[in-house]
Amino acid sequence: MTLNLDRQAPVLTPTVTPAPNEAGWHATDPTIRFECTDALSGVASCPDPITVTDEGSAVDYTASAEDLAGDSAQATVTINLDKTPPQLGFTAPGHGGAVTQDPPPVTLSVSDNLALSLNGQPVAAECSLTDGTAQCQLPAPIPGTQATLQAQVSDLGRSGQPCFGSPRKREPERARL
Secondary structure: OOOOOOOOOOEEEEEEEOOOOOOOOEOOOOEEEEEEEOOOOOEEEOOOOEEOOOOEEEEEEEEEEEEOOOOEEEEEEEEEEOOOOOOEEEEEOOOOOEEOOOOOEEEEEEOOEEEEEEOOEEEOOEEEEEOOEEEEEOOOOOOOOEOOEEEEEEOOOOOOEEEEEOOEEOOOOOOOO
């Protein structure tokens, strides 16, 4: 009679495809696949692939494998998934709208990280964000009588979606004396 003694757990190796971006985020549904090996008694069960469809940050997925001797192993994979593009909209001033205050206050609806530029140059505006609305004050007057204000939002899961607006300066009304 031959007796085999297996006290070692199987090896469970997860892989995720597609790989996350440089920031560790997925913008599409990733699939977790598992490779199971056991050098002594053999593999009794290996988990099926898991396709992650629910968005979330640092969500753990755990799976188990078992060998023919009853030993088991677990592996956990952490997934960051953001399939929703960032949202952006100018509330004030509107596209082509005239403004009298210089520099004008800017109000935007945003869902992620915000960057502003004026005539193609980055602007270090002071912005406060409350419930998805950014109130921004440009740091200096607008040069000339017309300018293009550009806002861009971006998130860690995908690239930003630009939104454009062109507020126009208007000279204040003057009265003749």
